[in-house]
Amino acid sequence: MKARDLQTKPLLASKGSTQHLQPNLPEMWTIGLCIVAVLVIYLSYRLNKWSNPKCNGILPPGSMGLPLIGETLQLIVPSYSLDLHPFIKKKAQKYGPIFRTSVAGSPIVVSIDPEFNHYIVKQEGRLVELWYLDSFSKLFSTEGENKTNAIGVVHKYIRSIALNHFGVDPLKEKLLPQIEEFVDKALQTWSSHPLMIFDFSAKLFISYDAENSPMKMSEKFTNILGGFMSFPLNIPGTTYHKCLKDRNEALSMLRKIFKERINSPKRHFEDLLDQAINDTDKEKFLPEDFIINVVFGLLFASFESISAALSLILNLLAEHPAVLQELTDEHKAILKNRESPNSILTWDEYKSMTFTHQVINEALRLGGVAPGLLRKALKDIEFKGYTIPAGWTIMLVNSAIQLNPNTYKDPLAFNPWRWKDLDSLFVSKNFMPFGGGIRQCVGAEYSKTFLATFLHVLVTKYRWTKVKGGTIVRNPILEFTDGLHIKFSAISN
Template sequence: MWYLDTFAKFIGMEGENKISAVGNVHKYIRSITLNHLGADAVKEKLLPQMEEVVNKTLQTWSSQPSVEMRDAASEMLLDFSARIFFSYDAEKLLQLKLSEKFANTLGCLMSFPLNIPGTTYHKCLKSQKEAMSMLRKIVKEKITSPEKRSENLLDQAIDDMEKEKFLSEDFIVQLLFAILFASFETSVSVLLALKFLAEYPAALQELTDEHEAILKNRENPNSILTWDEYKSMTFTFQVINEVLRMGNVSPGLLRKALKDIEFKGYTIPAGWAIMLVNSALQVDPNTFKDPLAFNPWRWKDLDPLVVSKNFMPFGGGIRLCAGAEYIKSFMATFLHVLVTKYRWTNVKGGTIARTPALEFIDGLETKSFVKNN
């Protein structure tokens, strides 16, 4: 594993107990993350919680004249993740202004690591330290108040400190920051879904038809979304795949060669960094026809083997993102509530910048309306 200096320092990937470690440390991090964010967790408890949060969020958005989606989507995802990870509700997070701190740190990822006042890196590092300080207070509060423990990720990590020697207060704070930051980044996918669906009426109509059919097939139309209904969302997953294909947040995956590697007549020397530019793979016209067009129907005919080698929004192998199912299920739930209860228009479309990492440089502003039933 290897990361740019800025990213390594920023996300806690330095030192003896860095969270990117291999072996038992990586195995533990993956295990605890899957325990709280994996498919089983989504199926058994998270899906109805997601629907509840999305309903409340969209109801709030619909009462406003317009919504600046970059901040609103980030707050929604961060609030829900904080509830799962350490049982904090939206009101507490609003007081802490945690989402604001995370928003201010995004520019750090690809910046030059010059820590002097006025630089991007300095500003981002300041926000990162403030966010870490908030999380440290939360961890200390949990450690000193065992009677307030529940079954969230933080409580499990604290309980595991007795049997896992590498677990420390610092390590747990870094872990919380890293997974919260990962969920915060997912807000870009929500932004893109809203942007593209507003611009492609045919896709919006087919998506709406699929979800209204789910409601019609229920004995009680007002019942909560079930796992079986979620797994039946064929076109929804095509939409999500297309959003993730076009909206890969990270510009690439980085590794370092441990020894000389011979590849197609070239030698990659030991110690050199290797970057897989998966964001470019996903817009390769040799694999995806007319790659910059939003076309969820393309996923019906793509060869699964070709997809596995050219579509990696969550990485791959043993480093496949443990929160992949969590992210996809949240997006599916969001779209389910959105298209069955609301309609919206883009007041300001938002410009997508892809260098160095994907972001909206001038926002996406929408106006929401409650649908007349």
């Protein structure tokens, strides 16, 4: 028995020590519940703080969505209509013409209020500054700098150099016949009009020869469009990552052209890039990266807006034969009034295209390409009892003005004849396809001239029909989901 006792006691002692080391289950539950409670309280606090941002007044009504994501997903859901995007339309119906939300983690006040929109575009440099969402800004900025928000002397320089090369004067003096020749040549070998438009703009800005260049720059710029409203998540496999990759490759192409040009003993192209390089000696704010990004931005803006508008015009004309017939009659009359039917298009003829400009205006009214103009509040802004805090982004949805049934009768109908009875004052307040204020698009006249010249060449030299496609989608930028396929043939003399 003693031997057994000697063997058992250690076993009992071992068992007792194990019981002593085991946690008390009620205590574990208490600690766990406390941790969960603290987390719930903290998350509730953060969510409440996110949902009710700090403000030195009354914020516009609205909702902020989830932290970090906000209501981005609702905004980028495709809409298959020319009408206002459903997200904006539903929010405005619920909260009124000025409401708050959050996109990609940024608090935003969205406005479809005409009075507020006109007020804000006139406050550049005082209450607001130009702004872009991170996804756009990073695509169009140099590393560590946000050049898209250029103000003051920099913005003045960009407008000046742009107008020197594709403003009204160069359009009248030399560009109009160049556009006509280029469009005619491109239509003879038609493949894709966005690439055609890019190639002409690139030739104008940097003397780019698309036919002989080993660099297919147009493809990179076309791909970049997909990253506009994507969530700025830069990891492989995401749309944004691919867009950044295409953007960097496009910038590398431009940088190579810049290096070749600046190392040339004599610059002889006399294009926009030549002028910018020559100006580096006079303007201290013109380093290499800035010039390259200015050229990059102008190239993108020139082809993207024109190609989207042109696609919409062709689709609408195919669906409205009466409009196409009157358009064709106008351009045939221009040819008939010439001494020589084969002479080049003149500026006076361009300005005489009354119905053509009505068609273009109507398409631009219906198809606002961008979701809205973005500005950043430099200080608290008071308007109609609401306060917009300094640092917040403001999205001015001007397309809402252009689709307002109180402004335009039957606003979703394609009716170019409506412009016949609209006076200039009405148009200036209710039609802003190229923005407003000092930030009105510098390429507005260039875009309209290109569109009118394209239509002139198309209806006087070609027969065409839509084969398939033309399904409109806003996500929220205007696109065509399945492209627009057109079959056409030259008119025999």
